[in-house]
Amino acid sequence: MNVSWPSPDYDRQIDLICEKLDKARNIFCIAHPYSDGDALGSQLALYHWCRAAGKNCVVLNFDPLPEQISWLRGSEVCQDYLPEDVDFDLAFLMETTEARRMGERVEFFKRAATTVHLDHHIGVVGLGSINLLEEKASSTCEILYNILERTGVELNRECREALYVGIMTDTGNFRFNNSTPRSHEIIARLIGSDLVVDDIYKLVYENTNYHRVVIHGTVMARTRSFNDGKLVASWLALDDFTRIGATEVDADGAIRNLSCIKGIEAAILFKEVEGGKVKISFRSTGKIDVMEVSRRFNGGGHRNAAGAQIDGKLEDVMQTVVAAVAEALPAGDNCNA
Numbered sequence: 001m002n003v004s005w006p007s008p009d010y011d012r013q014i015d016l017i018c019e020k021l022d023k024a025r026n027i028f029c030i031a032h033p034y035s036d037g038d039a040l041g042s043q044l045a046l047y048h049w050c051r052a053a054g055k056n057c058v059v060l061n062f063d064p065l066p067e068q069i070s071w072l073r074g075s076e077v078c079q080d081y082l083p084e085d086v087d088f089d090l091a092f093l094m095e096t097t098e099a100r101r102m103g104e105r106v107e108f109f110k111r112a113a114t115t116v117h118l119d120h121h122i123g124v125v126g127l128g129s130i131n132l133l134e135e136k137a138s139s140t141c142e143i144l145y146n147i148l149e150r151t152g153v154e155l156n157r158e159c160r161e162a163l164y165v166g167i168m169t170d171t172g173n174f175r176f177n178n179s180t181p182r183s184h185e186i187i188a189r190l191i192g193s194d195l196v197v198d199d200i201y202k203l204v205y206e207n208t209n210y211h212r213v214v215i216h217g218t219v220m221a222r223t224r225s226f227n228d229g230k231l232v233a234s235w236l237a238l239d240d241f242t243r244i245g246a247t248e249v250d251a252d253g254a255i256r257n258l259s260c261i262k263g264i265e266a267a268i269l270f271k272e273v274e275g276g277k278v279k280i281s282f283r284s285t286g287k288i289d290v291m292e293v294s295r296r297f298n299g300g301g302h303r304n305a306a307g308a309q310i311d312g313k314l315e316d317v318m319q320t321v322v323a324a325v326a327e328a329l330p331a332g333d334n335c336n337a
């Protein structure tokens, strides 16, 4: 059962977790692969709380941290092992989305006497001995705040900053519908008198590099419009990455510049990758189910955002896929392909 804030059930779960936190001496935390602001933010917020409360906390993290969040204080303590000689009383799992994405991480859970799983994704199955799964929460950091504020330990600046970044990034800088009155209330308390929000914004959202700007610019400059502007597409060839000195990660998010064009129904970005393959990203503004289209190419995703990877020459793949998306356009929009 997923419990909602505020409710007696939710309150009881929080009290139980606070009790465990109070008694614990050795804690560790773990999150899903490839940290985002919410996953790392919740791990580090717990770490800073533990330091203030005089507890030992190991932050387990196995992947390189993205630059947008690696500046968070405490990120240097991330480690990829648990010391053998420590008995852990308590472990936290900060959001998973899917158990199968967790791999060996779930195995680590066996090392702690009590395990707490916090998550805000829809339809998550609790993996802990205590689960606080709250689909209405903006983020895992919001759920963690509800716990930490009740412990009576004052939340230091480092802890509040980590929680702030988690809520900020999971709400798309407070513009998605998960920015609720409750999340804004929490944000107000987190800011307090000492968080410098424009510095945090710059570190997270204006911390790009030259290669990323040029590769995104290349995608924008090549944008082509089909079906009276209902469909837009662009592409990157292997050559572009070499010439610009960019990596595939630098191209992340490039489709957003296409998908926010007024009046479009769908956007597609093609990326040529090693081994004669082409990666395809699809975005829909609502009318078309791009997951359906991506499935025809052995891909998957969600209704409004999907991906696929297929073998073939870039030009051929582009022609085939653009035609398939054009076909999926609502009747009346499908002309002039």
Ligand SMILES: [Mn+2]
Pocket: 038, 039, 095, 120, 138, 139, 140, 170
């Ligand atoms: Mn999250």
